Amino acid sequence: MIELQDISIAFTAKDRTVRAVRNASLSIASGQIFGIVGTSGAGKSTLLRAINLLEPPDSGLVLLDGRDITGLKGAALRRERQKIGMIFQHFNLMLTRTVYDNVAFTLHIAGKSRQEISERVPELLGLVGLSDKADAYPAQLSGGQKQRVGIARAIANHPQVLLCDEPTSALDLETSAAILELLKEINERLGITIVLISHEMSVIKKICTRVAVMNAGQIIEEGEVYDIFATPREEFTRQLVEHTLNLDLPARLTEDLRGTLLKILFLGERAEQPLLSEVALRFGVSINILHGKIEYINSRALGILVALLDHDRSEDGASRLGEAIEFIRQNTAHVEVLHA
Amino acid sequence: MLELLLPLLDDLKPAFGETFLMVGISSFFAIAGGLPLGFLLYITERRLFWENQAAHAIGNVLVNVIRSLPFVILLVLLLPFTQWVLGTTIGPAAAAVPLSVAAIAFYARLVEGALCEVDPGIVEAAQAFGASPLRIVGSVLLREALPGLLRGLTVTLISLIGYSAMAGIVGGGGVGDLAIRFGYYRYQTDVMIVTVIALVILVQAVQALGDLAARRADKKG
Numbered sequence A: 001m002i003e004l005q006d007i008s009i010a011f012t013a014k015d016r017t018v019r020a021v022r023n024a025s026l027s028i029a030s031g032q033i034f035g036i037v038g039t040s041g042a043g044k045s046t047l048l049r050a051i052n053l054l055e056p057p058d059s060g061l062v063l064l065d066g067r068d069i070t071g072l073k074g075a076a077l078r079r080e081r082q083k084i085g086m087i088f089q090h091f092n093l094m095l096t097r098t099v100y101d102n103v104a105f106t107l108h109i110a111g112k113s114r115q116e117i118s119e120r121v122p123e124l125l126g127l128v129g130l131s132d133k134a135d136a137y138p139a140q141l142s143g144g145q146k147q148r149v150g151i152a153r154a155i156a157n158h159p160q161v162l163l164c165d166e167p168t169s170a171l172d173l174e175t176s177a178a179i180l181e182l183l184k185e186i187n188e189r190l191g192i193t194i195v196l197i198s199h200e201m202s203v204i205k206k207i208c209t210r211v212a213v214m215n216a217g218q219i220i221e222e223g224e225v226y227d228i229f230a231t232p233r234e235e236f237t238r239q240l241v242e243h244t245l246n247l248d249l250p251a252r253l254t255e256d257l258r259g260t261l262l263k264i265l266f267l268g269e270r271a272e273q274p275l276l277s278e279v280a281l282r283f284g285v286s287i288n289i290l291h292g293k294i295e296y297i298n299s300r301a302l303g304i305l306v307a308l309l310d311h312d313r314s315e316d317g318a319s320r321l322g323e324a325i326e327f328i329r330q331n332t333a334h335v336e337v338l339h340a
Numbered sequence B: 001m002l003e004l005l006l007p008l009l010d011d012l013k014p015a016f017g018e019t020f021l022m023v024g025i026s027s028f029f030a031i032a033g034g035l036p037l038g039f040l041l042y043i044t045e046r047r048l049f050w051e052n053q054a055a056h057a058i059g060n061v062l063v064n065v066i067r068s069l070p071f072v073i074l075l076v077l078l079l080p081f082t083q084w085v086l087g088t089t090i091g092p093a094a095a096a097v098p099l100s101v102a103a104i105a106f107y108a109r110l111v112e113g114a115l116c117e118v119d120p121g122i123v124e125a126a127q128a129f130g131a132s133p134l135r136i137v138g139s140v141l142l143r144e145a146l147p148g149l150l151r152g153l154t155v156t157l158i159s160l161i162g163y164s165a166m167a168g169i170v171g172g173g174g175v176g177d178l179a180i181r182f183g184y185y186r187y188q189t190d191v192m193i194v195t196v197i198a199l200v201i202l203v204q205a206v207q208a209l210g211d212l213a214a215r216r217a218d219k220k221g
Helices: A044-051 A074-081 A099-109 A114-127 A143-154 A173-190 A201-207 A225-230 A235-245 A251-255 A268-272 A275-283 A317-331 B002-045 B053-068 B071-077 B079-086 B092-116 B120-128 B133-144 B146-170 B175-185 B189-217
Strands: A002-013 A016-028 A033-037 A059-064 A084-087 A161-165 A193-198 A210-215 A218-224 A260-267 A286-297 A300-310 A334-339
Touching: A002 A044, A016 A044, A016 A059, A016 A210, A016 A218, A033 A044, A033 A173, A033 A201, A044 A059, A044 A161, A044 A193, A084 A143, A084 B120, A099 A114, A099 A143, A099 B133, A114 A143, A143 A173, A161 A173, A173 A193, A173 A201, A193 A201, A201 A225, A201 A235, A210 A225, A210 A235, A218 A225, A218 A235, A225 A235, A225 A286, A225 A300, A260 A317, A268 A300, A275 A286, A275 A317, A300 A317, A317 A334, B002 B053, B002 B092, B002 B133, B002 B146, B002 B175, B002 B189, B053 B092, B071 B079, B071 B092, B071 B146, B079 B092, B092 B146, B120 B133, B133 B146, B146 B175, B146 B189, B175 B189
Parallel strands: A033 A193, A033 A210, A084 A161, A161 A193
Antiparallel strands: A002 A016, A002 A059, A210 A218, A260 A300, A260 A334, A286 A300
16 A cells, blocks of 8 residues: 655755645555556656655655655665666666676665575566576567566566556557557566556556546546546546547548537447447437547447438438437436537 | 997986886876766766766866866866976976876876766666665776776876976976987987887787777777
């Protein structure tokens, strides 16, 4: 259990003060994969570093399993840090040491004996799938392999928590997916709580269960990833989600539309019912689906359709269209009229 | 040529001995003094574990003052100090005093530069894993900066060989002194040429060795 209470961190550069994190509070349950998302400069990296006190907060408290670690210094702080693993965007491996020695280094720090180290390192390298690279230097590895070394050394001392600072931002899509898969596996198999920051909602969507959204140093929204995607409360979050779902229509389609353009959100089981065909039959309106997708977040379905509804030339056509939209509204999670 | 070289050899041998002594002593102090001073300059400037603007400023000014003096001036300026330390100002050991002072300041700057080349992320990672300051200095910074430190040491050594020629002025002896006394004052151009060739070979050898060592330490691929 990680608790951040009312954390504020400011930097003073020359003559101005940047308030990187402002009154941020979070509670992260053990065993979770918790995401913090936000644009660059939102303060998420600083907030992450408050957890292992690489950025000691100016005010507020950091609690690990109920123990206040905020004021720890020297050897006590170092012992605490040995229980918190961390991986980085640019891997930060020691270039003059082999893969083996990079992993051994964190074990050394924790005071492990030579024999313990020689048993543990191969085990860790096996876990991240790099058994054959023990004697390679980081410069000889690909980005994905470097991050695997980073993960191996970060979990070497059986930490309770693994902090991930944009772990996939320097990797291509495929490698990125593999690394996220590995993190998920580590979380499930070893029960390590993972706190991950990213500027990409798609990364959060892939592995996190809960997410906090940061903007300009503040946490503006927090909740289950599914809920944040389904019903974002803040405008900033809504933009992030929309950007990820990517439901833009080409301009050609929206220029001379006839009818009403709806964005319909289906949640859970509703996403699996044949609602639109029922509407077409019952209200006699035409339905043309222009865009749509179903996302599965933590194996729950989230369906979004962009559909054009139109009525025929008969007298009550317009009112039937109105009824149809109302019917859809009642039977789905959310309906947004994009164009009327 | 050979009959010219043979008598010269008797002069060259002790001259090289003196040069090696001067460069050896001052190189020792370059490492013993310049390395810690360079680390001090680096560490006190950073929010790492001992940020200290005052200590950084003092170290910085000290290094700048020594580095801004032309070596000949430093040589003369430090004569009383040398007299106080060794009781004499004559001989290669005495010449090694100002050489050492210059070498410490010179190498400290190069050490600081080499440390700046180490990715701060690597240091941050070590901190995140709970490494102590001593371990960060000894096992991370020193090792990651080693290629740069070796290149800097090579540059320092070669500069010291050059400086040691000037040390002849205060009676330090050495190859440079030989070149000036015989080659210049006595118009023995052949002596000048031989000593110059010897110095060129020496510098080439030092550079080649330094490059080799730096390459072996460098794993950046």
